[in-house]
Amino acid sequence: MSIELQRCARGRLRHSYPVAAHDIEVRVLAVNSAEELTAILRAVVVGIREAEPSCRKIVYAVGWNEAQHGTISALATVAAAEAANFRYVVDVDIADAELGLLVAEPAWVTAVDIDLGDVLGS
Template sequence: MIRTERCLDGRLAASYPAAEHDVELQVTGVAPDDLGRVLREESDRILEKDPECRKVVFAALAADLAAVAAAESAGFRYVVDVDVPDEEGAVEELSLLVREPDFVTHVDMDLDHVPGT
């Protein structure tokens, strides 16, 4: 199952300084070998659908190193571990990984030029 929601409207709202267009991508019931492909395809779709999206966030259980590796293979980068209450109120430790569009990560190497001048 694949589910998306704005981070400000979901379980990650208080976990990091989320922006208005950040989207959490939740993937369950996918074979571990397919997770990287699914994350890549779905994050591509999200970024194409919303050009103002600055972060697609995937939250893996902190102990699930295979899910973290799959996300990294799909272009996500690890950011931080957070504690989030689950549906029953128990606390889960999640590793947040993000995929950002090129306009967010682009670095202008012309350090002698100030943009807009």
Template sequence: MITAPALPVRFVLGPGWETFEESVRRSAADLRVRRNDVTVDVRLERCAAGRLRDTYPVSAHDVEVWIGDGCPDGVLPDLLRTLVDTVQRADADCRRVVHAVHVGELGRIAAAESAGFRYVVDVDLGQEELSLLAAEPGWVTSTDIDLDRVPGA
């Protein structure tokens, strides 16, 4: 089992967002975020310490972003983009930010994809089936297509 490092101490979202920390633990933080007249519950949790730990080959720094059902569809893509930027700025070693939605929630999948996430896999947690989407920084997704050269040689 991977030991998940502590989450960064504070998450400061971009301009216009107010953040209220509801509960902060070593590997998870429950936040309430607000912009204009929209308030949304958000959970950030290290995948290696949370419900997704056995669903894919997690990296110690991966973070799941969970957004409450009350988030309006028009706000979701911007909130997801903001959360990805915030997590990656706070933890430079984060390889992927994961957003899980119930299988078949096409509206939420489309919103996540418009925010830069890509569909990865469907998983069965026993009590629910989820589609996992991931947002990864360029240093993770960049590849050297020169297959005749050994990197670093």
């Protein structure tokens, strides 16, 4: 098993969505099961959040046209990532693949202030 981390702004995803400077793509290579992938992704998210507190998105890309890691289907891979608290966001095309992007975001990014009585300009 190996894990690759790359800033999205410098990697293969740089033109695929509105990338922020601190977004990080996680690539996990050679896992044996969806359960192992879930455990790895959970641990990686914790490590990235500790090392890079300004990271808004941790991105995990699933290739739709091939089995993941040799044995895990794309849908099982998505389910494994979702079990690690990633959420599916969008499909993108890059030069050599069609990918589904899943993200893990910290609470400070996803928090919403639902004060509907406070309208700007009123």
